[in-house]
Amino acid sequence: MKTPVSKADIRNELQEETERFLKQGGSVNKIPQGISGKNPGDPPIFLNRRLFVEPKASRTLIPEVVAAIEARRQEKYRAKPPAKRRLARPRSKIIYDDFGEPLRRVWTEE
Numbered sequence: 001m002k003t004p005v006s007k008a009d010i011r012n013e014l015q016e017e018t019e020r021f022l023k024q025g026g027s028v029n030k031i032p033q034g035i036s037g038k039n040p041g042d043p044p045i046f047l048n049r050r051l052f053v054e055p056k057a058s059r060t061l062i063p064e065v066v067a068a069i070e071a072r073r074q075e076k077y078r079a080k081p082p083a084k085r086r087l088a089r090p091r092s093k094i095i096y097d098d099f100g101e102p103l104r105r106v107w108t109e110e
Contacts, residue, residue: 088109090108091107091109092107093106093108
């Protein structure tokens, strides 16, 4: 089983990549806090992104798979045999008076 990557592993990897970049002659510019990397005249980023640009993919139906799925779906809707009725068992019922006090217990078949 593949172990998930921890945050510490990601931090170490980023640190190593940064050190490698700096050793190869790269440089990092310090930008003061509050300055945006986006030009004020540029349109919002979400308007630049185009959705559904790839052509529609053609799909090939596989008749055996479709038939198996339909058969399983139809199984759900088939009439099931009626369940066997249980015989009514006698149950205890308490009879109360007008004030809510129990008077007696009787057995009924419901």
